Amino acid sequence: MTHLTADHFLLLSAALFIVGMVGVLTRRNVLVIFMCVELMLNAVNVSFIGFAWEQNSMVGQTFALFVVAVAAAEAVVGLGIIMALSRRVDTVDIDQVRELRE
Amino acid sequence: MSAEVVVFDILSVIAVLAAIGVVLARNPVHSAASLVVTFVNLAAIYVMLRADFLAVVQVIVYTGAILVLVLFVIMLVHQEDLPEFHGGRPVQRAAGFILGLILLGEVAAAVLTRSASVPSGPWTPAAVQSAGGNVQALGQVLYSGYVLPIQATALVLLVATVGALVLARPDLPRLRSARRETSTISLGHPRGTDVEPQPTALPAVSASQVKPETGERELVMAKSGDEFVDHPVWGERREP
Numbered sequence: 001m002t003h004l005t006a007d008h009f010l011l012l013s014a015a016l017f018i019v020g021m022v023g024v025l026t027r028r029n030v031l032v033i034f035m036c037v038e039l040m041l042n043a044v045n046v047s048f049i050g051f052a053w054e055q056n057s058m059v060g061q062t063f064a065l066f067v068v069a070v071a072a073a074e075a076v077v078g079l080g081i082i083m084a085l086s087r088r089v090d091t092v093d094i095d096q097v098r099e100l101r102e
Numbered sequence: 103m104s105a106e107v108v109v110f111d112i113l114s115v116i117a118v119l120a121a122i123g124v125v126l127a128r129n130p131v132h133s134a135a136s137l138v139v140t141f142v143n144l145a146a147i148y149v150m151l152r153a154d155f156l157a158v159v160q161v162i163v164y165t166g167a168i169l170v171l172v173l174f175v176i177m178l179v180h181q182e183d184l185p186e187f188h189g190g191r192p193v194q195r196a197a198g199f200i201l202g203l204i205l206l207g208e209v210a211a212a213v214l215t216r217s218a219s220v221p222s223g224p225w226t227p228a229a230v231q232s233a234g235g236n237v238q239a240l241g242q243v244l245y246s247g248y249v250l251p252i253q254a255t256a257l258v259l260l261v262a263t264v265g266a267l268v269l270a271r272p273d274l275p276r277l278r279s280a281r282r283e284t285s286t287i288s289l290g291h292p293r294g295t296d297v298e299p300q301p302t303a304l305p306a307v308s309a310s311q312v313k314p315e316t317g318e319r320e321l322v323m324a325k326s327g328d329e330f331v332d333h334p335v336w337g338e339r340r341e342p
Contacts, residue, residue, distance in 0.1 A: 004106045007213050009151070012114040014209040016121050016140070018202045023125035025198035026191075031130045031176055035137050038168065039121055042144055045156075053151040057223030058243040061153050065244070068156075068163050069255045073262035075168045079175045080269030086179035087272075 009050030016043035030082050030092045037078075041071045110150060117143035130176050134169055141165045152227065154236040 016039060023036030045064045052060025086092055116139065123136035141164045148157035225239055233239040244252065 002103050002107065004104070004110060004150075007216075008107070008110055008114070009147070010213040011210060012117070012147070014206060014213065015114075015118050018206045018209075019118065019121040019125060021205070022198045022202040025201070026195045027125065028191075029130055031172065031179070032124070032127075032133050035124055035130075035133055035172060038137065038164070039124060039140065042141065042160075042164070045160075046144060046147065049148055049151045049153045049156060052153070055220050055223045056226045056229075058225045058239055059223075061156055061240055062244055062248055064153070064156055065159065065240070066248075066251060066255060068159055070258065072163055072168065073258050075171060076262045076266045077269070079171055080266040082175055082179060084269045090180055092179055 006050045006054035009046055009053070013043045013046040013050065016040075016046065028094050030085065030094055030097075033094065034075075034078050034082065038071065038075070041067060041074075106150065110147065113143045113146050113150075117147070131173070134172055134176065137172075138165050138169055141169070152230070152236065155240050 020036040020039035020043060023039070024033050027033055027036065045067055048060040048064040048067070050060075052058065052064075082092070085097060089097060091097070120136045120139035120143065124133045124140065127133045127136060141160060145157040145160040145165075148154075148160060225243075230236060230239045233242060
């Protein structure tokens with residue numbers, strides 16, 4: 001690996017995605033889980049742009065742009081849900097939010 | 103090792119360490135700060151990948167907009183000291199880490215054994231240069247083949263804005279007052295004690311007692327507080 005190849009970017013993307021996934025699985029604070037989801041979306045973007053760089057294509061960058069737009073919409077709705085949730089049950093602990101289960 | 107690889111290694115190591123910091127930090131504000139570090143490093147990596155426009159978008163949208171929004175919400179919601187991660191739930195934590203390591207090994211194996219022969223697309227660096235740069239090339243691709251997805255994205259953003267307004271709106275006062283019910287306070291409830299059961303039918307409200315509606319609810323004039331409740335307070339007997 002003396003030259004920069006797409007493998008570098010794919011490994012970085014995998015590492016970031018898995019760090020985000022472990023965060024989603026192990027944390028209890030809703031806000032931290034939300035940030036880990038953002039981290040996973042960014043990892044996917046790294047993959048897209050790495051492939052686009054390797055194949056001299058623009059389609060990967062286009063897809064990454066759409067991912068950013070959808071992530072912005074997701075952030076707005078997710079933070080709105082967190083606000084409504086904290087107003088309703090006054091907690092950000094994901095383990096205490098079980099109204100649908102009971 | 104070429105200089106590119108060294109720069110990439112530094113950037114990616116910082117990005118991954120900051121991402122680990124997002125997961126491990128106790129305080130959500132520290133998580134957000136680590137996330138900023140990760141995003142800025144990723145923007146630099148995008149520049150290395152000849153994606154200039156996306157690097158700018160990354161900085162503006164993620165670190166500029168989304169993280170400011172996250173910080174606002176962190177300061178608005180009530181944070182209590184969660185027994186996070188550093189104590190409790192060891193099974194779930196261990197399962198998460200082991201699953202993560204297994205998945206990382208799998209993906210690394212898949213990446214390192216993939217066939218490297220890929221067809222080259224039309225957008226070589228020379229073609230991008232002749233189109234006028236990364237932004238122009240991206241615009242050409244975006245507005246020739248992806249017009250409908252762009253409009254769908256606009257619709258998605260509009261719906262998300264309306265949804266956020268609906269979710270973040272406080273309760274209307276009309277709904278809140280309708281949920282309130284008539285209640286009475288009694289220190290000793292007469293039912294079940296030596297007092298005979300009281301008549302459960304409430305006396306009707308005569309028309310002279312009702313004042314015309316002033317606010318949202320009607321006003322009923324009463325001589326005492328328990329004239330219209332089920333059971334009077336302790337010690338008083340209602341004459342039948």
